[in-house]
Amino acid sequence: MTSSSFLSEQAMAHPAGLIDTGSLRLMRSLAFEAEHNRSLPPAVLDLIYARRWFQLMVPRACGGLETSLPEAVQLFEALAWAEANTGWCVNLGAGANMFAGYFDAATATSIFSDPHTCCAGSGAVSGRATRAEGGYRLSGRWKYASGANHATHFTANAWLLDEGGKTIEQEGQPAFRSFIVPAGQALNHRNWNAIGLRGTSSNDFEIKDVFVPDAQVFNLQQASAFAGGPLYRFPFARLAVIDMACMLTGIALRFMELYEALAIGKKPLHSDQLLWNNPAARSVYECRGKAFLAARAEMYAALGEIWRLYEAGREAAPEVQNTFDNIAKGAAGSARDLINALYPLCGMSILDSDTELNKVWRDAMTVSQHYLLSPLKA
Numbered sequence: 535m536t537s538s539s540f541l542s543e544q545a546m547a548h549p550a551g552l553i554d555t556g557s558l559r560l561m562r563s564l565a566f567e568a569e570h571n572r573s574l575p576p577a578v579l580d581l582i583y584a585r586r587w588f589q590l591m592v593p594r595a596c597g598g599l600e601t602s603l604p605e606a607v608q609l610f611e612a613l614a615w616a617e618a619n620t621g622w623c624v625n626l627g628a629g630a631n632m633f634a635g636y637f638d639a640a641t642a643t644s645i646f647s648d649p650h651t652c653c654a655g656s657g658a659v660s661g662r663a664t665r666a667e668g669g670y671r672l673s674g675r676w677k678y679a680s681g682a683n684h685a686t687h688f689t690a691n692a693w694l695l696d697e698g699g700k701t702i703e704q705e706g707q708p709a710f711r712s713f714i715v716p717a718g719q720a721l722n723h724r725n726w727n728a729i730g731l732r733g734t735s736s737n738d739f740e741i742k743d744v745f746v747p748d749a750q751v752f753n754l755q756q757a758s759a760f761a762g763g764p765l766y767r768f769p770f771a772r773l774a775v776i777d778m779a780c781m782l783t784g785i786a787l788r789f790m791e792l793y794e795a796l797a798i799g800k801k802p803l804h805s806d807q808l809l810w811n812n813p814a815a816r817s818v819y820e821c822r823g824k825a826f827l828a829a830r831a832e833m834y835a836a837l838g839e840i841w842r843l844y845e846a847g848r849e850a851a852p853e854v855q856n857t858f859d860n861i862a863k864g865a866a867g868s869a870r871d872l873i874n875a876l877y878p879l880c881g882m883s884i885l886d887s888d889t890e891l892n893k894v895w896r897d898a899m900t901v902s903q904h905y906l907l908s909p910l911k912a
Contacts, residue, residue, distance in 0.1 A: 548787070549608065549611050549612030549615045549616075549784060549787065550612070550615070551612075552608060552609055552612035553612050553613070553615075553616050557581055557585075557616075558616050560577060560578065560581060561578060561581070561613075561616050561617035561620045562616065562617055562890075564577060564578055565617050565619065565733070565890070565893065566888070566893070567733075568617075568619045568620075568732070568733025569619070569732040569733050569893070571733070572683075572724075572726060572727075572732055572733060572735055573683040573684070573733060573735045574619060574620065574623055574681075574683070574684060574733055574734075574735070578620055579684055582620070582623075582624060582627075583649045583650055584649075586599060586649050587609070587613075587624045587627075587628060588624065588627045588628055588631055588649065588650075588651065588652045589628070589631065589646070589649055589651075590606050590609065590624075590628040590631075591606060591628050591629065591631060591632035591634075591635075591765060592631050592632065592634045592635075592642075592646045593634055593635050593642065593761045593763065593766070595639060595642075595643075595761070596634055596639060596642040596643035596646055596647055597643065597646065597647035598631075598634060598646060598647075600763055600765060601765075602764075602765070602841065602845075603764075603765060603768060603773065603776070603837070603841050604834070604837050604838055604841055606628065607776055607777065607780045607834075607837060608780075608834075609624075610624065610625040610628075610777060610780050610781065610784070611780040611781070611783055611784035611787075612784065613625070613784070614780065614781045614782075614783075614784025614785050614788075615784040615785065615787045615788045616788075618730070618731060618781070618784075618785050618893075618894065618897035618898075618901070619731055619732070619733035619734050619897070620733075621781060621784060622680060622731050622734050622781060622901070623680060623681045623684075623733075623734050625777055625780075625781060626654070626680040626681055626734075627652040627653065627654070627680075627681050627685075629773070629774070629777055630652075630653035630654065630655055630689055631646055631651060631652065631653055632765065632766075632773075633653065633689060633712070633714065633752060633754070634646040634761075635758040635760065635761035635763075635765065635766035636712075636752035636753065636754065636758050636759075636760065636761075636766070637749065637750070637752060637760060638749065638760055639760060640749075641749045641750065642760070642761075645687065645714070648686075650686060651686050651687065652681055652684055652685050652686055652687070653685060653686075653687045653688065653689045653714065654679040654680060654681040654682045654685035654687075654688055654689075654717075654739070655676065655679055655688055655689030655690055656676035656677060656678060656679055656689075656690060656691070656739075657691065657774070658676060658677065658691065659691040659692065659693060659710045660674050660675060660676045660677070660690070660691070660692075661673060661674020661675075661676065661690050661691065661692030661693070661713075661741065662674060662692055662693050662695055663692040663693065663694055663695065663711065663713065663746070663751075664695045664696075664697070664699060665694070665695065665696050665697050665702070666697070666745060668747055668748060669745055669746050669747040669748045669750075669751065670692075670694070670711075670713070670745070670746050670748075670751065671743055671744070671745055671746075672690070672692055672713050672715070672741050672743075672744050672745075672746050673692075673741060673742055673743050673744075674690060674692055674740070674741055675738060675739070675740040675741075676688075676690050676691075676738065676739055676740075677738050678726075678736045678737075678738075679722075679736065679737055679738070679739045680731075680734045680735070680736040681734065681735060681736075682722045682724070682726075682735045682736065682737040682739055683722065683724070683735035683737070684735070685717050685722075686716070686717055687714050687715065687716055687717055688714070688715055688717060688720045688739050688741070689712055689713065689714050690712070690713050690715070690739075690741060691710050691711070691712050691713075692710060692711065692713060693708055693709070693710050694708075694709045694710060694711060711751050711752065711753055712751070712752050712753065712754055713746045713750060713751055713752075714746075714750045714752070715741060715744055715746055715750070719741065719744045720739045720740065720741050720744075721739060721740040721741075721742070722737055722739050723737050723738040723739065723740065724737050725737050725738055728900050729896045729899065729900060730893075730895075730896035730897040730898070730899055730900030730901070731897050731900045731901065732896075754770045764841070764844035764845050764847075767844055767849075768841075768844050769850075769855060772840075772855055772858060772859060774906055775859050775862050775863060775906050775907075776833075776837060776858075776862045778866065778901070778904050778906045778907055779833060779862040779863060779865050779866040779907065780833075781901045782865075782866040782869040782870060782898060782901050782902060782907070783826075783830045783833070783865055783866065783869050785869070785873075785894060785897055785898045785901060786826060786869035786870075786872055786873055786898065788894050789872070789873050789876065789891075789894050789895065789898060790823060790872070790876075792890060792891045792894060793819070793876050793879075793880065793891075794810070796809065796880060796883055796891065797809040797810035797815065797819075797879075798810045800881070800883060802881055803881065809879065815879045818875050818876065818879065819876065819879075822868075822871060822872040822875045822876070823872060825868055825871075825872070826865075826868040826869055826871070826872040829861075829864055829865040829867075829868035829869075830865050830868075830869070832861055832864075832865065833861055833862050833864075833865035836857070836858050836861040836862070837858070837862075840854060840855070840858050863906075863907060866902070866907045867907070867909070869898070870898065870902045873895060873898050873899075877895060
C-alpha cells in the first residue's frame, strides 16, 4: 500500500474536492501571517466574502444561502483541512450568522444581507440585561469570541432582570436571552494567546450598559419563529456539536497527509529504515487511521439520517439526538486519538513551530479543548 492510497480507498470523499486549488493555495500561503498577526489576513477575508461563506446558514429570504446542514458541515471540514484558522472562523461566523433565522424578516435582512456581516460571540451566559422601555440595557464580559477582529456584530447571552434589578424567572428558573449588538458598541480586548488557532482572534469582548431594542433580542432555546426551513428547526445544541466535531476530523485528515509525507522520507534516529517502513509505526498508523476514518464515516451517516427527519418536517426523539451527539463526539475523539498516537512517531521533526506539521498539531490540540468535545461534558 502506498502512502496516498490509504485515504483514497476510503468510502467518504476527501474534502479536497470542495476547495479549488487557488483558494487552497491562498489560505495555506497566508497561514503563518495569520498566526503572526493573530487575525485573518485581508486577502483571506476577501476570499470568504467572495464565496459568501459567512452567509452559508443565513435564510434565503434575507439574502443568504441557507445551505443544508450536511453540506455546511462538509465545507467546514474541508476548510479545516485546508487551513484551520480560516476553517474555524468560517465555521463560527457562519454558525453565528445562522441567528438571522431567529429575528423578524426586517431585522434579519437589515443585518445579514451583507456578505461582510460576521457575528462573533460566546455561548456562556456571562452578562446581565435589565429591562427598559422597548428593550434591555446590556452589560457583561464574554470570553473566546472567535473572529472578533473582523466581526461586524457581537452576540451575547445574558440573564434577564426586571426594571428593579430582580431576576426574571421562567418555569421556576432564571431566564436568559441572546442579544446582538454592532461591533462599535463593544470593546474587543484582543487578548487571544493560545498555542493553536492563533489567527482566529478569539478574544474577550465587553459591553457596558448598551441599550438593545427588543427586535435585536432572540431565543435559541426554541425553534425559530420566523424561518421555517429545517436548519432553523434543528436543535441548536446538536448543531454546535457536529460543527465542532468536523473541525477535528478535517484537521486530522490534513495531519495524516503531513505524517505520510514525513514518514516516506524520514529515517528515525539510530535506524536505517524509513519511518514509513517501520512495522511498529505502520501498525499504529493503520490501526488508528482506519478507526478514525470509520468513525468519520459513521458521523456523516448519522448526520444524514437525523437531517432527513427535519427535512421531512419531523423531530428527532431525545434518544436519537443523544446518539447523534455521541457519534459526533466519538469521531472527534478518534481524530484526537489518531493525532496523539502519531505525534511521538514524528520525532523532533514536529517540534519546529514554523512548520505546517507543528501548526496542524497545535490547531488540533486547541480545537480538542472546546467544552462541547470534552469527555467531561454529559
